[in-house]
Amino acid sequence: MKVEVINKSRFPLPAYATEMSAGLDLKADIDEPVILSPLQRAMVPTGIYLALPEGTEAQVRPRSGLAAKYGISVLNAPGTIDADYRGEVKVILVNLSNETFTVNPGERIAQLVLARYERVEWSEVESLDETARGEGGFGSTGRK
Numbered sequence: 001m002k003v004e005v006i007n008k009s010r011f012p013l014p015a016y017a018t019e020m021s022a023g024l025d026l027k028a029d030i031d032e033p034v035i036l037s038p039l040q041r042a043m044v045p046t047g048i049y050l051a052l053p054e055g056t057e058a059q060v061r062p063r064s065g066l067a068a069k070y071g072i073s074v075l076n077a078p079g080t081i082d083a084d085y086r087g088e089v090k091v092i093l094v095n096l097s098n099e100t101f102t103v104n105p106g107e108r109i110a111q112l113v114l115a116r117y118e119r120v121e122w123s124e125v126e127s128l129d130e131t132a133r134g135e136g137g138f139g140s141t142g143r144k
Helices: 064-070
Strands: 004-007 024-027 034-036 041-051 056-061 072-074 079-081 088-095 101-103 108-116
Touching (some): 079 088, 088 108
Antiparallel strands (some): 056 079
């Protein structure tokens, strides 16, 4: 899929880490380190601007290494970038650990996954068809 992009950062365009990676690594386009205290959040710029094709979205997701090792996540994961948004891609990072974390310039802070979607056309009805599951949810199928 071709995507128009403007890179105002001083770093290369987001790239896939491996041949079969689903997410492109987003980097922190900051001039100096950002300190995240426990439970603190910060909107971190990337310097990237996108024009996504109609019918697609870009999802901003946490990096598993940052989450597992340091408790750093994306607060609204996955964050959605709509096809008609033209502003800078920013990442809302949150420190869910008990330790201070430093985000350094150029650090990989999140992943960007592009996805196609369908638009909903509502069809209001008086009842829904029955299924074996019915209204069961929130753990109703048990632990296995």
